[in-house]
Amino acid sequence: MSTAYSIAIINNSGRGAQFSLFQAPASPSNLRNSESFLHVYRQSGLIAPGNCARFSMTNVLAPRKKVTLGPGGTIATLSSVNHHYGYSDSEDAGFTSSTQTVDDRGGFKIVTEGTIRYPSRRNMFIGVGGRSLSGEVVPIQTYDAKPDTNNKIYPLPIFYIPRHDEEQGTFVLHSSLNEILKVDxxxxxxxxxxxxxxxxxxxxxxxxTD
Known part of the structure; x- marks a missing residue:
């Protein structure tokens, strides 16, 4: 069952303001923040003085491979085997299924095989995403697809809202955001x-509302 969250910001600053919403799943333990990118998950548009920006989210994730959170969480393995044509190409990759699961509550796992080439001409990234109000899958966080990794991901209901005018889906570095409202x-x-x-x-x- 999904959980719905909502955040409202009343603009009493005396001038127009734009807000972006970011959600931060815990970064894989083998990466630094500089190797992990956040994406604009929601964008308010310009909010006039006295008006209100409202963001509504759920805890349902929707990456290219649908995942279930633990216990019984998904293990998604990124493989360089081309399942449509039957050959291996380390410049191409896709997710394979696993009968194993993750027992940790609220988590799932992304595994990459050693055949994944890094760096590659395709600049492969792994993304975690959620659905927008229109039903489109929007990335929340991406990071490099490196070979031989085994990462447990724990999506957290923590949201960051800076005054920011980038479009939905745009990626930014953690360090580039300032004047951030954190809602946990x-x-x-x-x-x-x-x-x-x-x-x-x-x-x-x-x-x-506390």
Whole structure:
């Protein structure tokens, strides 16, 4: 069963503002932040003074290979075997199925075979994504597809909202974001949050939603 989250930001800054929403699954343990990219998951458009930006999300993931979160979580293996034509090409890859599962609650695993070439001419990346309101799959996070990796991924209900005007799906480095509002629903009883952006460009929480 999916969980729905919502975040509202009232723009009382006295001028128009745009907001982007990012969700951060935990990065694979073998990568630095500089090797992992966040993507714009939602974009508010220009919000006039006195108006409100609203973001609605669920915890359902939808990458190219559909995954289930643990216990009984998916193990997705990226293989260089071309299953349509029956030959191996380390410049090409696809996900294969596994009967094994991940027992850890809330997690799944992405494994890459040693035949994956890195770096490659195709610049292969692995992405974790979710569905937009239109039903389109939008990447949340991507990282390099390196050979012989075994990564457990734990999608977290943690969202970051900077004042940012990039389009949905655009990737950015963690370090490039500033003035970020962080909303963490991990241990919260409420599934919604309301904030006001004041005339000092500070985010003020509506404590009635705690």
């Amino acid at each position: 629903f991990q241990d919260a009883d409420a599934l919604s949050a309301i904030f006001t952006l004041d005339d000092n460009d500070a985010y003020v929480a509506d404590r009635s």
